[in-house]
Amino acid sequence: MSDIVWLNESHNLFPDVSQALTEPDGLLAAGGDLSSSRLLEAYRNGIFPWYEEDQPILWWSPDPRCVLYPDQLHISRSLKKTLRRSDYQITFDQAFISVMQHCAESRHDQGGTWITPDMLEAFEQLHALGVAHSVEVWHTESEQPQLVGGLYGIAMGSVFFGESMFSRRTDASKIALYKLSQELLAWNFTLIDCQVHSDHMESLGAITIERQQFVSHLEKYIDDPRQSHWNHKS
Numbered sequence: 098m099s100d101i102v103w104l105n106e107s108h109n110l111f112p113d114v115s116q117a118l119t120e121p122d123g124l125l126a127a128g129g130d131l132s133s134s135r136l137l138e139a140y141r142n143g144i145f146p147w148y149e150e151d152q153p154i155l156w157w158s159p160d161p162r163c164v165l166y167p168d169q170l171h172i173s174r175s176l177k178k179t180l181r182r183s184d185y186q187i188t189f190d191q192a193f194i195s196v197m198q199h200c201a202e203s204r205h206d207q208g209g210t211w212i213t214p215d216m217l218e219a220f221e222q223l224h225a226l227g228v229a230h231s232v233e234v235w236h237t238e239s240e241q242p243q244l245v246g247g248l249y250g251i252a253m254g255s256v257f258f259g260e261s262m263f264s265r266r267t268d269a270s271k272i273a274l275y276k277l278s279q280e281l282l283a284w285n286f287t288l289i290d291c292q293v294h295s296d297h298m299e300s301l302g303a304i305t306i307e308r309q310q311f312v313s314h315l316e317k318y319i320d321d322p323r324q325s326h327w328n329h330k331s
Contacts, residue, residue: 103128117159122131122159130262133228139156158310159293160307160308162305163294164289164304167286170274176268176271184237187272194248200212200247200249201217202263229250231249248262248263284326
């Protein structure tokens with residue numbers, strides 16, 4: 098990693114995203130910390146942390162960028178049927194840490210996770226600041242509702258930066274994404290950042306755009322005050 102910038106722990110400045118490597122795609126910098134101020138500066142500039150426990154903190158800004166416009170979410174026939182069921186309840190910001198922990202467990206099942214204990218602590222602080230948010234899907238057939246799906250991410254301006262999702266029942270994470278998209282549309286949010294392409298996200302309507310287009314979008318919408326809507330959601 099001799100070709101990337103090592104961050105100075107005394108300030109939160111990042112190199113311009115145009116300096117990110119093409120191989121591995123988007124690797125921009127290493128080091129620093131996961132302080133709230135550094136994380137917010139990163140997301141503001143189209144950068145996110147992604148690393149495993151045995152690595153230094155790695156900062157990324159891939160090109161192209163995977164995004165989902167809230168009004169372009171693909172709803173399958175089976176998901177429409179699931180959404181009509183009455184045995185699911187959707188909440189916002191009611192079990193943030195539990196959602197993150199479930200997401201971490203799901204990634205461990207797939208061979209590893211970037212949701213380290215330090216990342217959990219960092220995002221808990223962002224949640225306390227009213228910037229990081231979760232959507233929870235509860236199965237309500239039993240006397241005690243069970244958390245069976247959800248997602249979490251960061252809202253800045255009118256952009257939602259999606260981080261991870263999980264499912265313990267068929268389509269549960271898709272229900273969370275659908276409900277999130279509906280709320281974001283109502284609040285006139287402009288974009289959901291999905292970070293890197295996956296076939297799963299593409300099947301749900303996500304597309305890839307050039308990094309510079311994504312950065313230009315952030316410059317236009319990152320200071321939009323709409324994220325305050327989250328304060329009124331329960």
